[in-house]
Amino acid sequence: MHLADGVLNAPTIAITYAGTAALVGYGLKQIQEEEIPKISLMTGTFFAVSLISIPVGPSSIHPLIAGLLGVMLGRRAPVALFIGLLLQAILFQHGGLTSLGANTLMLAIPALTARQVYLRLSLSPLVKGMVAGALATVLTVAILVLLLVTSQPLFARGAASVVNLLIIGHLPLVAIEAVVTGFALQLMARAKPQWLEEGGVA
């Protein structure tokens, strides 16, 4: 799902980088030393997990865990995402440097949204986590489609268009992310509930 260099046009790159800078700046604001262990561990988890590919038919998808990151890190999530994506782009050329802003924004907005939804739902952590995971994935795909279409409208043409392929191809990921996020957050809520609080320390 990571966009490579050369896919997006210049205005899209500029706008997404500006948005990412704002979110990362907001995420770094008043950061406490106590939060760094959790941010570091979640960054490492994101870096490793999002490199895994899950075969789905003739294609493959890779986990995003944006919902999990959002609920666990709150407003620090864009920082972890930016660092993880930067390292992937540098080490494995997965994604790109010009598209780093777009890739970060594509995951950060769903992560922050998932966090707000999780906090506002009055359900068990398992169900809330599943909703957060599914919602984050849906939003990520929506933003990806928006970025591709605004850069090159031909992506949306035709029944077998790129947009349709992306949507259909990522439907299994919505289910996978929902299940993984739900169970992970249920475990966290029982073992380390303070980690799910805003600014909770490791």
Added chain:
Amino acid sequence: MLVFPSFPFFSSRHRLIFPAISAMVIMSAMLFMALWQPVWAHSLHIDPLEGDRVQVSYDGGGFSRRTVVTVLDPIGHVMEEGRLDDEGIYAFGHLENPHTILVDDGLGHRAQWIVGTTQRRLHKWPVVGGMWVLFGGVAWFFHRRVHHKRSVIS
């Protein structure tokens, strides 16, 4: 069901174990599915073959028939555009002095290869393991630092 959040016969410790086991089962299943066909997240690669051909594939194998191959001359002009064959191979030997091969799968993945050069790729597992050690080390360092500060204050 894999979890029993409020099953009355289990103690609070068991109620923690079942979600933990459930999470591990889910993650193991994901890893198993990934390792069954050991592919990593799909970045495109161009591997040169004998006879002025290139093999285009995603990390770990496979390719998309939507992939467009563009061949550029030394000054960046497009010499030819085409698609991969049934095996993901593109031949450019009929072109005079090709310089750069660009591939784009139309799904946001691109790759580039300058004809005649050798590409080096990092082995993923060691790098991922090393990064995990790094992030874990950072977490441990700050955890100890905070713990020490609190000890001093108290």
